[in-house]
Amino acid sequence: MQTIFSYFESIPSSHRSLILVSGITFFWLLEGAVPLFNFNYKKWKHAIPNLFFTFTTIIINFSLAFLLLKTADWVDVNNFGLINWLPEMPLWLYVTLGILFLDFFGAYLAHFVEHKVAVLWMVHLVHHSDHNVDTTTANRHHPIESIIRFAFTLLGVFVIGTPIAIVFMYQSMSLIFTQFTHANIKMSSKFDTFLSYFIVSPDMHKVHHHYKLPYTDSNYGNIFSIWDRIFGTYMKFDRDKIVYGVDTFPDEVKNSSLKELLKQPFQGYRKPTNI
Template identity: 35%
Template sequence: MSYLLENPLILQLIVFASIIIFFWSLELVIFSQDIKSKASHSLLNAKFISLVLPVQMLLSTVVFMVANWTVDQSWGLLHLLPITENKVVYFITAFIAIDFFDYWYHVMMHRVPWFWRFHQIHHSDMEVDISTTVREHPGETAIRVSYLALIVFVLGVPASFLLLKQFIQSFINLTSHSKVKLNPKVDRIVSWVFVTPSTHHIHHHYVLPYTDSNYGDILGIWDRLFGTYTSMEQSSIVHGIDTNMDAEENSDFKNLVTRPFDGERIHSTNPVYANKTSLKSVK
């Protein structure tokens, strides 16, 4: 335990893996899934870890170095506010601020063509479950963690805050991809504050405008504030992206890794490439 507390990144990975194993098993039991097909699907997604983890660990080190520097220099927007002495107020303010920027990061990954090249690998999963969480192209990992380093530099937050925030974020991200969902009545209440599996699965629906909705990372309030929230019947959700609905192609690891660099294989449901239906038509 002493070693884990001194190496928080290792502790985070252990917690992350424990949550995945728990929900993976729960999905298997509740939905009576075929264990061979589920294991095959999960193994495909798990392969991305071998490419993502080195990038994540390297750039996370940079993030923590930036965080420590901002504290030493009292640098960042948060240091301009009279809240640094009150740890509770500081944590809540910093948490909301970073989650706000995380929302816009997700929007950017859909709206900027070059970024979408990498992010669409995550959306190409046609059977979203707990393992989909780790289905991230290393190119997106580099963009995501570099963006975090920039936000940490702008806001000025300590490494200890980042670790706690990452624990919360990991839990929400994992559970939001899980097939295990809340009771609809409970979900309608909780989704006003937090991202839930039901709201996030809509984001994984294969066609616009649903693909470009429900961008929230932890807090669900941003989608409602900025008009990107939508809802639909869970039974009507079809996972994937409509321009890449070939199951065989989307289960080929080599193809998925190289796809962002092949212009002829890049298609998108985002408004840069396709006609966008207004969200107002489905609210």
């Protein structure tokens, strides 16, 4: 564990980029081999706006990374934060707790708030308005949302007290998991259910992308499923009945246009309706 910890303390930017590219490539190929849904779409055409938003997310995260570095260094030097106030523990447990709690602040809490605050929902809508969810959907976030998510992660680093090695571990895991859970891959339903007791599985997350409430407002987690189970936001739904998108924004042509997606947060508030 010490070797891994030391590696992530100074992981090169090129290695972090390689994780992103390798993940998309792997799940892209896997989707072609074992698809969950046989989408009637041109995969490259569908990917263009999603990859654009992936690129803007990278730019924003790298531009603001100095804030993470400064905060992580400060909590480390000052022994500040939840995991630093606990009794001394093995490194593996220290790292596990750091990643677990960062997953709460940077993923679950941020995601939950985006669904409950009207103005933030309109920003997050860009992610939900994809009618053909696949691995490229993972980072389909409007630039404003990328800033919001970064702010929640920064808050988590401060409150939890995570050193930069754990921050980079968390971000790398988060990236792979979001590509995995959005990938259009078909797994054994029983195995998927088994996974969902510990981590967010593909079927579990795809329920969240169903076009109507209450399913849209469920399964907010990214890495660990524990947060949805603790806070009562976990839901199951037959994966064969899932319809992607948002019922109040049904225009697939507009929802595939980069120009329209960039404008989407500034339209009138419309929440999905109940089934």
